[in-house]
Amino acid sequence: xxxxxxxxxxxxxxxxxxxxxxxxxxxxxxxxxxxxxxxxxxxxxxxxxxxxxxxxxxxxxxxxxxxxxxxxxxxxxxxxxxxxxxxxxxxxxxxxxxxxxxxxxxxxxxxxxxxxxxxxxxxxxxxxxxxxxxxxxxxxxxxxxxxxxxxxxxxxxxxxxxxxxxxxxxxxxxxxxxxxxxxxxxxxxxxxxxxxxxxxxxxxxxxxxxxxxxxxxxxxxxxxxxxxxxxxxxxxxxxxxxxxxxxxxxxxxxxxxxxxxxxxxxxxxxxxxxxxxxxxxxxxxxxxxxxxxxxxxxxxxxxxxxxxxxxxxxxxxxxxxxxxxxxxxxxxxxxxxxxxxxxxxxxxxxxxxxxxxxxxxxxxxxxxxxxxxxxxxxxxxxxxxxxxxxxxxxxxxxxxxxx
Numbered sequence: 001x002x003x004x005x006x007x008x009x010x011x012x013x014x015x016x017x018x019x020x021x022x023x024x025x026x027x028x029x030x031x032x033x034x035x036x037x038x039x040x041x042x043x044x045x046x047x048x049x050x051x052x053x054x055x056x057x058x059x060x061x062x063x064x065x066x067x068x069x070x071x072x073x074x075x076x077x078x079x080x081x082x083x084x085x086x087x088x089x090x091x092x093x094x095x096x097x098x099x100x101x102x103x104x105x106x107x108x109x110x111x112x113x114x115x116x117x118x119x120x121x122x123x124x125x126x127x128x129x130x131x132x133x134x135x136x137x138x139x140x141x142x143x144x145x146x147x148x149x150x151x152x153x154x155x156x157x158x159x160x161x162x163x164x165x166x167x168x169x170x171x172x173x174x175x176x177x178x179x180x181x182x183x184x185x186x187x188x189x190x191x192x193x194x195x196x197x198x199x200x201x202x203x204x205x206x207x208x209x210x211x212x213x214x215x216x217x218x219x220x221x222x223x224x225x226x227x228x229x230x231x232x233x234x235x236x237x238x239x240x241x242x243x244x245x246x247x248x249x250x251x252x253x254x255x256x257x258x259x260x261x262x263x264x265x266x267x268x269x270x271x272x273x274x275x276x277x278x279x280x281x282x283x284x285x286x287x288x289x290x291x292x293x294x295x296x297x298x299x300x301x302x303x304x305x306x307x308x309x310x311x312x313x314x315x316x317x318x319x320x321x322x323x324x325x326x327x328x329x330x331x332x333x334x335x336x337x338x339x340x341x342x343x344x345x346x347x348x349x350x351x352x353x354x355x356x357x358x359x360x361x362x363x364x365x366x367x368x369x370x371x372x373x374x375x376x377x378x379x380x381x382x383x384x385x386x387x388x389x390x391x392x393x394x395x396x397x398x399x400x401x402x403x
Contacts, residue, residue, distance in 0.1 A: 004037035022358050029056030032377060032384050034363065044363040045376040045388040050195070050227045050339060053254035054299045055377040061257050064295035065288065072287045077280060083290035090297050094236050096245045097265035101274065102285030106226035106252035107141030109262040110189070112279060113222045113250055114145045114163075116266070117187035120220065120273030129186045129219070131165035133177065137368070139196035140189065140224055149189055152197070171200060174209040181213050187220040187247075188213075192238040195227035198368020199334050199341030207242040214247075220270060221246040226262075230254035231300055231378050233337035234310025241336065254378075257299075259292035305378035312382060313337030316374060319389050329399040338378060341371040342392075344399070352400035362391040 001009075007025045024036040032055055035041050044056070054061055068083065075081050088100035103109055114132065121129035134140070134149040141147060147155060148163035156162060165184075169176035171194055181188060192207055194200040214221040223246040228238035232254060235241055239249065247270050252262035262284075266273075283289070300306060313336065320333040320342050331343045344350055350370050357364050357372070367373040372392070376384070 002038060007037055022355070024358075031055045031057075032380055040361070042358070042361050042363050043384065043388050043391070045374055045380070045384070046363045046365045047338075047375045047377045048258060049253070049365055049373075050232055050375040051253045051256075052258050052377045053230055053232070053296055054257045054303075054305070055379055056258070058257065058299060058379075060299050060302075061259075061292060061295045064291050065259065068288050068291035074283070074286045074288065077282075077285065081285070081287045081290070083287040083294060084285035087290040087293045087297075090294065091251075091263065091265055094297075095249075095265055096267075097248070098268035099266050099271040101264050101266070101279075102290065103262040103264075103281045104260045104283050104289070105141075105262045106224075106250060107143045107146045107262075108281065108284070109226065109250035109252050109264050110140045110146040110149070110224060111143050112264050112274070113187070113189065113248055114149065115279050116248065116264070116270065116273040117220050117222070119275070119278055120270050121186050123272065123275070126218075128184055131167065131182075131184045131186055132163075133167050133169060133180045133185055133188045133219075135171040135190045135194070136168050137171055137194055137197035137200070138191060138224075139194075140191075171197070172203045172206040174206050174213075177206070177210060178213055181217045181219050183217065185217065185219040187222050189222040189224060191224045191226075191228060192242060193228040193233065193336055193339060194368075195339065195373075196367055198343075198371045199339060199373060200368075201334060201336055202242065204242055207239075207244050211244050211246070220248070223249040225249045226252045227375070228336070228339060230296075231306040231309050231337075232339050232375070234306065234313050235337075236306060238336065255296065256289060256292045257296040259289055261289040261293055300378065303379055308380075309337045309378045312380060312385060313340070315382060316340050316385055316389075319385065320374070323389065323393050323396065327393075327396050329396050335374075338374075338376055338380065340374045341367055342374070342396075344370045344372065346370075347401050349400045349402045353395065356395045356400060357392060360391050360395050362388050362395075364388075364392070 028035040136151040138151040167180045192202045248266035324330045
């Protein structure tokens with residue numbers, strides 16, 4: 001038995017089976033490459049599902065984490081710390097928002113938004129505003145609140161009863177949104193670009209119309225920018241493509257470059273929705289995580305990574321469209337910047353196809369069940385994209401069919 005086989009056997013014995021990982025164990029990473037326990041190298045164009053904004057083990061990020069670990073790792077939120085203040089200031093400077101709350105993940109960030117919405121209306125004497133409107137096919141997290149506004153029944157199964165008062169509409173269906181937002185709606189929440197749902201881009205009409213409807217009805221508008229934010233689409237936040245500012249947005253994944261970190265950024269006028277004692281996180285905003293967050297922003301600025309995401313995102317979209325035009329196993333492409341997807345044809349087996357991609361030495365992930373997601377780090381190079389797309393093309397040309 002090889003070392004890797006032994007580790008896989010141990011993993012099955014000691015880790016919960018709530019995941020179904022690929023059958024290899026990753027041990028090292030640098031840039032866009034990772035190595036497994038057998039010594040095999042893979043090209044990673046999945047970016048840890050849009051987490052690794054600056055790639056694996058970027059020297060500047062590694063140094064910042066090591067330096068901060070030697071300086072101050074954690075203090076209670078009873079006390080301020082300089083790194084949290086610095087990161088909050090940096091996020092506010094780059095966005096239209098005024099205040100930031102830190103947590104540890106995207107699920108927690110969305111949970112915080114839901115609590116903020118209810119408490120905001122409660123404190124204004126509007127205690128009947130407790131409902132939420134979300135979209136079908138959305139993904140907002142795994143905690144009970146964030147799961148309740150996730151519009152995919154498969155994640156609800158066995159977890160009911162969920163939080164009450166959530167209504168779902170079709171993504172990009174403005175008429176349906178108009179019909180559902182009432183004087184009982186605390187907030188509308190959606191992703192400007194549905195990521196886990198299959199890389200589906202919001203329309204200008206829907207995103208801008210949502211802002212208008214919420215203004216008219218007194219509901220708050222929240223954008224989930226957990227995958228689409230932090231430069232991934234070629235703008236710092238995807239909402240910039242729509243010239244629309246929500247009342248708050250959730251951030252995670254790329255914000256820490258691989259270090260656990262989440263946040264909500266909110267407009268000053270609703271920041272009182274989380275008064276002292278109403279919400280908290282033991283580890284949220286700890287100095288170590290925030291030092292990582294500051295380093296990520298420094299790298300993004302220093303290396304021009306938002307511009308790189310915009311430029312190479314266009315190149316990636318064109319290359320994927322070219323592949324789609326040549327293949328019988330695909331059915332279209334979509335995305336923004338470096339969050340792109342190629343849709344598999346109905347007769348193609350998605351699970352077997354992504355396994356074949358991995359076996360060929362390329363790391364990608366599925367989204368929406370039948371979309372191969374390409375979400376590399378923002379400092380990916382054209383040569384790396386070409387290498388990955390060459391591998392992908394060969395696999396897709398002989399993609400396994402459904403039985």
